[in-house]
Amino acid sequence: MGLRLKIEGNESIQLNETIVTGVNFGADIPKDSNARSTDLGATITITGKILAAVGGEAADDTMKMAKWALVPAENADCYRKLEIDVVSAGQVVRQVSLPNAFVIGYEEDFADESGIGVFTLQVKQKKDKMTGLKFEGGFAGE
Numbered sequence: 001m002g003l004r005l006k007i008e009g010n011e012s013i014q015l016n017e018t019i020v021t022g023v024n025f026g027a028d029i030p031k032d033s034n035a036r037s038t039d040l041g042a043t044i045t046i047t048g049k050i051l052a053a054v055g056g057e058a059a060d061d062t063m064k065m066a067k068w069a070l071v072p073a074e075n076a077d078c079y080r081k082l083e084i085d086v087v088s089a090g091q092v093v094r095q096v097s098l099p100n101a102f103v104i105g106y107e108e109d110f111a112d113e114s115g116i117g118v119f120t121l122q123v124k125q126k127k128d129k130m131t132g133l134k135f136e137g138g139f140a141g142e
Helices: 062-069 127-132
Strands: 002-008 012-015 020-028 041-050 080-088 091-110 117-125 134-136
Touching: 002 020, 002 062, 012 062, 041 080, 041 091, 041 127, 062 091, 062 117, 091 127, 117 127
Parallel strands: none
Antiparallel strands: 002 012, 002 080, 020 041, 041 117, 080 091, 091 117, 091 134
């Protein structure tokens, strides 16, 4: 299975299957509720590799994610459109779209042994825009 990430805002960020290694989607539902709550949220955690530029080829877009994590709340670009495709045998089996995603956490880790870095990006969908979140699947092959 492969994972693709696309983020659109003032600049575009695209990470393909060689970069993205994991995606975890969670619905944030208050645990102390006695009935279905209207206070819903959605969080996605994305993990992947940070690869160095090789042979004149440009490095991956992970640097752009680090910069997005530092955009202040006063700047409208802190909210971006995020789309994740889960691909198997050339077919998109799941697609998650957050039209108003913002960063709640970003980390990069580097170690001598592996020769590559790893990143963890945590994003949430803006609560008053939850109706714009799309969770789809079963698309025809590419």
